[in-house]
Structure formats: C-alpha cells, structure tokens
Amino acid sequence: MTSIESGRASRRRVLKGAGAMAAVGLVGAPAISKAQTGAIKIGVPTILSGRVAILGQTSVGGLKDVFDKFNAAGGINGRKIEMVVRDSKGAPQEAAKVTRDLINNDKCEIILDAEASSAAFAVQEVIREVGVLCIHSNSETSSLTADPKLHVPTAFRTARQGIHDAIGGGDYAAKIAKAKGLKKWATCSPDYAYGRSNTAEFMEYAKHFDGNIQVVEESWPKLFQPDYTEVVTKLLNAKADAMYSALWGGDLVAFIDQANLYGLFDKQASFMVNLGDYGVVDQVKQFPQGVYSGGRYNRVVPPTKENEEWYQNYVKTQKHKPTNWSWENAVAAEFIVEALKKTNGDTNGKKMAEAIKGMTLKSQFGTKGSVTMRAEDNTLVDYIIGYGVSLSKEPYVADFQSSAWEPIFELEKQWKKKQGYIS
Amino acid sequence: MDLDALLRCVGTTSCVVTQLTSGMIIGMLLFLIASGVTLIFGVLNVINFAHGSLYMIGAYAAWTFYQLTGSYFVSALGAAVAVGVLGVLFERALMSKVYGSNVLMQLLVCYAVVLISDDLIKIIWGPVPLSMGMPPEFRLPPIRFMGGVIPPFYLFMILAAMAIGLLLWLVIVRTRFGSIVRAAAINGPMVSALGIRVNLYYAAVFGIGSALAGAAGALAAPVRSLTPGMGFSILIESFIVTVIGGMGSIVGAFVASIIIGLTRSFGSIGFPLFVDGVMFLIMALVLIFKPSGLFGRAHR
Numbered sequence: 001m002t003s004i005e006s007g008r009a010s011r012r013r014v015l016k017g018a019g020a021m022a023a024v025g026l027v028g029a030p031a032i033s034k035a036q037t038g039a040i041k042i043g044v045p046t047i048l049s050g051r052v053a054i055l056g057q058t059s060v061g062g063l064k065d066v067f068d069k070f071n072a073a074g075g076i077n078g079r080k081i082e083m084v085v086r087d088s089k090g091a092p093q094e095a096a097k098v099t100r101d102l103i104n105n106d107k108c109e110i111i112l113d114a115e116a117s118s119a120a121f122a123v124q125e126v127i128r129e130v131g132v133l134c135i136h137s138n139s140e141t142s143s144l145t146a147d148p149k150l151h152v153p154t155a156f157r158t159a160r161q162g163i164h165d166a167i168g169g170g171d172y173a174a175k176i177a178k179a180k181g182l183k184k185w186a187t188c189s190p191d192y193a194y195g196r197s198n199t200a201e202f203m204e205y206a207k208h209f210d211g212n213i214q215v216v217e218e219s220w221p222k223l224f225q226p227d228y229t230e231v232v233t234k235l236l237n238a239k240a241d242a243m244y245s246a247l248w249g250g251d252l253v254a255f256i257d258q259a260n261l262y263g264l265f266d267k268q269a270s271f272m273v274n275l276g277d278y279g280v281v282d283q284v285k286q287f288p289q290g291v292y293s294g295g296r297y298n299r300v301v302p303p304t305k306e307n308e309e310w311y312q313n314y315v316k317t318q319k320h321k322p323t324n325w326s327w328e329n330a331v332a333a334e335f336i337v338e339a340l341k342k343t344n345g346d347t348n349g350k351k352m353a354e355a356i357k358g359m360t361l362k363s364q365f366g367t368k369g370s371v372t373m374r375a376e377d378n379t380l381v382d383y384i385i386g387y388g389v390s391l392s393k394e395p396y397v398a399d400f401q402s403s404a405w406e407p408i409f410e411l412e413k414q415w416k417k418k419q420g421y422i423s
Numbered sequence: 424m425d426l427d428a429l430l431r432c433v434g435t436t437s438c439v440v441t442q443l444t445s446g447m448i449i450g451m452l453l454f455l456i457a458s459g460v461t462l463i464f465g466v467l468n469v470i471n472f473a474h475g476s477l478y479m480i481g482a483y484a485a486w487t488f489y490q491l492t493g494s495y496f497v498s499a500l501g502a503a504v505a506v507g508v509l510g511v512l513f514e515r516a517l518m519s520k521v522y523g524s525n526v527l528m529q530l531l532v533c534y535a536v537v538l539i540s541d542d543l544i545k546i547i548w549g550p551v552p553l554s555m556g557m558p559p560e561f562r563l564p565p566i567r568f569m570g571g572v573i574p575p576f577y578l579f580m581i582l583a584a585m586a587i588g589l590l591l592w593l594v595i596v597r598t599r600f601g602s603i604v605r606a607a608a609i610n611g612p613m614v615s616a617l618g619i620r621v622n623l624y625y626a627a628v629f630g631i632g633s634a635l636a637g638a639a640g641a642l643a644a645p646v647r648s649l650t651p652g653m654g655f656s657i658l659i660e661s662f663i664v665t666v667i668g669g670m671g672s673i674v675g676a677f678v679a680s681i682i683i684g685l686t687r688s689f690g691s692i693g694f695p696l697f698v699d700g701v702m703f704l705i706m707a708l709v710l711i712f713k714p715s716g717l718f719g720r721a722h723r
Contacts, residue, residue, distance in 0.1 A: 049651055050651065056550075224656075227647065229577075229688070233442055237432060253648050254647055257646050261557070262572050283648075
C-alpha cells in the first residue's frame with residue numbers, strides 16, 4: 001500500500017495546496033483529528049531524485065517491511081497503514097511544501113520525515129504548526145533535537161545523532177592518532193548543517209582525547225558537487241597526516257573515485273564516518289583498503305542471527321541492499337507501530353508522542369539488543385556506534401569496535417552545557 | 424579568505440603544478456560543453472538550455488556502452504556519436520520550430536526537454552547514482568612532475584579535449600563545410616539563395632554541438648557519479664564560460680574555460696568560500712566592460 005509520486009506541482013495541486021494551507025491556518029489540528037477513519041496514512045517526505053535518491057529508496061525499503069507485517073496482522077481496529085511517499089528533492093522549501101501537502105491534501109495523520117538534514121529543519125517547523133506526530137528518521141544534525149529552542153513536543157528522531165558519532169569516533173580516532181603519530185589533520189565535509197556540525201564535533205572530540213591533534217586544512221565542497229578535483233588537490237597540498245570526512249552517498253562515491261586518481265588514500269590516514277554503507281561500498285569501483293570507516297549498516301555488525309535475517313529479508317523483498325537509512329527507518333516504523341498499539345490506534349499527535357517518549361524497543365540494532373527513545377530530548381540512544389577498518393570486499397569492514405554509551409552520555413551532557421542547551 | 428595559503432601555494436612548484444593541472448582538468452571539460460553551446464548560438468542564434476541534458480545522456484550512454492563492450496574508447500566514441508544523432512533529432516523535431524521565436528519560447532522548449540530527459544534517465548537507469556569506475560588502462564599511479572601530481576586519466580582528458588577543440592576549430596575555419604556554416608551564421612537566406620540546403624547545415628551544427636556535450640559526458644563518466652539531473656550544475660558554469668568568452672566564439676570559450684578552471688583550482692586555496700562569487704564577479708566585469716565577451720563580437 002505504497003504510492004510514490006513526484007513532488008512536482010501542477011497548477012491544480014498548487015491551488016489545492018494553497019487553499020489547504022489557508023484552511024489549516026484557520027481551523028488547525030481539528031481538521032486532522034477528524035480524519036481517523038479508513039487507512040492510517042503516514043506521509044513520507046524524502047529524496048527520490050538526484051545524487052542521493054538512494055536515501056529515499058532505502059528509507060522506504062526499511063519502512064515497508066515493518067508496515068507490511070503490521071498490515072498482514074490485521075492492523076489496529078481494522079485500520080491498516082498506508083504510506084504516501086513524496087519526493088522533496090532534498091530542498092528545504094520543497095520538503096516543507098510536500099509535508100503540508102501530505103497533511104492537508106492527502107490527510108496523512110503521521111509524518112515520517114525521511115529527509116536529510118538540509119530539509120529536516122524545514123519539516124520540523126511545519127510539525128510545530130500542525131502538531132501531528134513526526135519522526136525524523138535520517139537527519140543526524142545534533143541540534144535538531146538537542147537544541148531546546150528547536151524542540152517540538154510531537155517530533156522525535158530515530159536517526160543516529162552527530163554528537164554521538166563524534167564522541168565515539170573522536171575516541172577511536174585519537175587512539176589511532178596516538179599510536180601512529182597523526183598530528184596534522186585535514187577535513188573534507190559537505191557545506192551544510194550536517195557536514196559543518198558533524199565535522200566540528202568529531203574534531204573537537206578527537207582533540208579532547210588527543211591534545212596533539214591540530215586541524216591544518218578544511219575543505220567544504222557543496223552538497224551534490226559534481227567535481228572534487230580542486231578539493232582533492234587542496235588536500236594533497238595540505239600534506240596532512242590524516243583526514244576526516246563526513247561526505248556521504250553519491251558525493252562520497254564521486255570523491256573516492258576522484259581522490260583515488262591522485263593516490264590520496266595512500267598519502268594519509270583517512271577517517272570517513274559514512275563510508276561503511278552498502279550504498280557507497282557497492283558503487284565505488286576501486287574501494288580504498290585500510291580507511292577507517294564509521295559503522296553505518298553492515299550485515300555483520302552486530303554479527304547476530306537476527307541481523308543476518310533482517311538483511312536477507314530486506315534484500316529478498318527490496319531487491320537491493322539496505323543502508324544506514326534502512327535500519328533508522330525500520331526503527332522509526334517500529335516505534336510508530338508500538339505507539340499505535342498503546343494508543344489503541346488513536347493517531348492524535350500528543351497521545352502518540354506520550355506513548356513514544358522514553359519507549360524502549362527490542363531491536364537487533366541496539367548495543368544491548370534494544371534501543372530507547374530518550375525522553376529528555378526525543379532522540380534515539382543505545383544504538384550501535386563504532387568504527388572499523390575498510391576492506392575492499394565483503395564484509396567490507398574488519399576489526400569493528402563498538403563505542404560504549406556511558407562515556408558518550410557523559411560527554412554529550414558536557415557538550416549540551418557548553419552549547420547552552422542545558423544548565 | 425586565506426591569501427597566505429594562496430601565496431604559499433604560488434611559491435611552491437609542486438603546488439603550482441598540481442593546481443595548474445587541476446584547473447586545466449576543470450577547464451577543459453567545461454570547454455567541451457561550452458564550445459557546443461557557443462557553436463550552436465553562433466550559427467543558429469539559439470541558446471540551447473538543454474545542453475546539460477545532452478552531457479548527462481552522454482555520460483549514461485558511455486556507461487552503457489562500457490558495460491556492453493568493456494572498451495572505454497569505443498564507449499566514449501559511441502556516446503559522442505549517439506548524442507550527436509540525438510541532437511540532430513532534437514533540432515529537427517523541436518528546436519527548428521522555435522528559430523526566430525523569442526527567448527522565452529526557446530527556454531520553454533529546452534526546459535521541457537530537460538525535465539523529460541531527467542525522468543527518462545530515472546526510468547531507464549534508475550534513480551541510484553551509477554559509477555563507471557576507472558577503465559583498467561588508466562588505473563596507473565599518478566605522474567610526478569616537478570613535485571606536482573597529475574593523474575594519467577586527467578592528462579588524457581586534457582589532451583583529448585584540446586584535440587577535439589583543435590579539430591573543431593580546423594573544421595570551422597579551414598573546410599568548405601566550415602565556410603558554409605560561417606556564411607549561414609551571417610546570412611542564412613543568402614546562403615540558401617545560392618542553392619545550399621541551409622537547414623541540413625543547421626542540423627549538422629546542432630549535431631556537432633551535441634556530440635561535444637556527449638563527449639564531455641563520456642570523459643566525465645569514469646570520475647563522476649552519474650545521476651539524473653547531473654547536467655544542471657555544469658550547464659550554469661558552461662554558460663558563465665560562454666558569456667565570458669563571447670557568445671559564438673570557440674577561442675573565447677577555450678580561454679574562458681581556462682580562466683574559470685584556474686579560478687576554481689587556486690580559489691579553493693585562497694578564497695574557498697567565495698569561489699563561485701569570484702566566477703560570477705568575473706562574468707559581471709566582462710559584461711560591464713565588454714558586453715560581447717572577451718572574444719565575441721556584437722551579434723546580429
């Protein structure tokens with residue numbers, strides 16, 4: 001029960017959308033609460049076109065299996081879940097428009113925001129106005145849920161969070177840096193909220209754990225930039241001992257292809273938080289060996305029967321391999337299903353939010369076999385974080401080291417204080 | 424702004440060599456695309472806003488031919504020819520109908536082609552980025568020259584683009600075909616009155632311009648992610664090149680491509696957050712002080 005439509009606007013739809021926008025401004029949430037009959041429509045704004053279309057494709061793949069099982073079991077009170085998936089092209093204004101359209105025109109009662117950070121903040125503001133339940137399943141920018149000014153009571157996040165990766169990754173990187181004497185570091189990350197914050201946080205914690213580390217060069221290629229030649233040569237000229245990159249998806253594939261030509265990975269140690277994902281490793285033809293790769297999704301991390309079964313089932317039903325976004329969305333779908341059971345099918349934003357807040361779910365993606373939606377900031381914790389060394393063939397990662405959550409919680413608290421998020 | 428870093432780079436041979444070649448790589452790919460835009464405009468007096476789509480189709484065609492043949496050279500040639508033929512069809516079926524129309528009409532036709540081709544690419548090849556990977560013959564260690572680093576494939580790209588540009592210039596300047604094309608560019612009806620089928624020449628010029636975009640796509644395919652819509656960003660830069668060089672001037676496109684390439688390569692060191700700004704600034708200055716472009720002449 002999935003319909004995938006382009007977000008391109010026809011005149012009629014624009015007029016309808018504009019009318020509906022005006023209407024929701026007048027009557028607000030009551031219009032939504034009246035719609036609780038028939039299928040439970042879940043709107044999914046995501047990216048289905050362009051360089052990172054794989055984000056939308058594998059996000060929907062992650063959702064589908066959970067919702068299909070829910071529907072096959074009869075749904076709740078006779079109501080089944082229907083996904084309405086729309087392409088936002090990753091553009092903030094388009095994502096906001098599509099989200100409003102999903103709520104007002106398509107009568108979606110829940111929003112599952114499978115956007116990257118570039119658009120997730122725009123979706124968050126729409127949710128603030130309309131008050132439906134929203135789960136951000138892909139945006140990793142820490143401030144989305146950490147900053148109390150941005151807090152929306154009915155919005156949650158199941159995506160991994162930049163600050164968690166940064167603390168875990170910084171600790172890992174510092175250990176390698178101390179052992180190998182990597183003092184001069186360069187960075188190369190996409191020039192938008194996620195790239196900037198993720199890189200700053202990673203380097204902050206790498207320096208925290210190893211005071212000898214200093215950043216000698218920073219490169220900020222644009223999101224979806226086609227050519228990285230000048231970025232690669234700039235990194236070469238920096239003659240750094242190590243590089244950190246938060247590039248992801250097709251951008252990371254293009255960067256690796258172009259950096260390989262210059263032998264960049266032979267000249268410095270490289271740490272890439274988003275490398276270890278099937279969407280990337282399957283596309284890179286000359287996969288660099290020995291790069292320190294962040295754990296995204298891998299069938300052997302954790303090496304459990306449940307994880308392997310989930311991977312096999314995903315490949316069987318979707319005809320492609322899952323990515324990091326797949327598990328994040330699968331977890332988001334699980335939270336929605338569990339919350340619906342708790343509210344007895346009532347999709348009211350407040351009731352659903354109360355049900356999800358602090359909820360712990362049994363999950364193969366958790367360090368202890370479970371993940372928790374932390375009540376204090378509506379964000380996911382206890383999921384698997386770590387780094388390993390890249391291999392050029394299956395399983396693509398070796399020596400994976402999982403980060404412990406206790407030190408992450410401790411340093412995250414300090415980071416929040418420093419940012420003025422908590423007192 | 425990090426002008427110290429730029430000065431340090433300019434004072435180091437290895438950095439200068441690396442950045443110069445980097446600028447040439449960026450510039451020569453732009454040149455191939457911009458030369459097509461400028462050729463079509465110079466002769467047909469239409470701005471082909473769909474040129475980026477032809478570049479995209481060239482890259483996808485090269486990827487497909489490479490899967491089928493395993494030969495990069497056959498793939499690149501095949502892509503250029505295929506896109507050239509597509510260009511002729513595009514010109515005959517659509518563009519020829521809007522010759523002499525206002526720019527808005529031409530823009531609408533081209534925009535429709537851009538949207539349709541992006542969707543067709545999605546339907547045929549899928550939305551997920553494709554990567555051709557480096558052909559085995561170019562999987563070589565980078566060349567070291569005066570401390571600088573030059574990848575062999577990029578050297579091939581620069582030489583191939585230059586050779587294609589030179590061939591194009593020779594065809595336009597030294598052949599009977601070129602003479603007729605230049606005459607038709609100045610006064611089409613007069614050339615037609617002499618018994619020459621000008622429409623065929625128009626179609627041929629459009630085909631050649633399209634083949635140049637296809638060749639650029641094929642040259643880019645081993646090092647860039649292939650995605651629907653990939654032609655858009657490069658189209659903007661190629662228009663900047665065309666405007667700076669002078670609409671209709673192939674030599675102008677060549678010089679302007681190198682200017683833009685070097686601006687990007689050295690700018691990434693000296694003013695990384697203002698590279699695009701500088702490119703547009705150069706274009707604005709040219710438009711203010713020489714509106715016809717560096718090598719252009721006032722157009723009819």
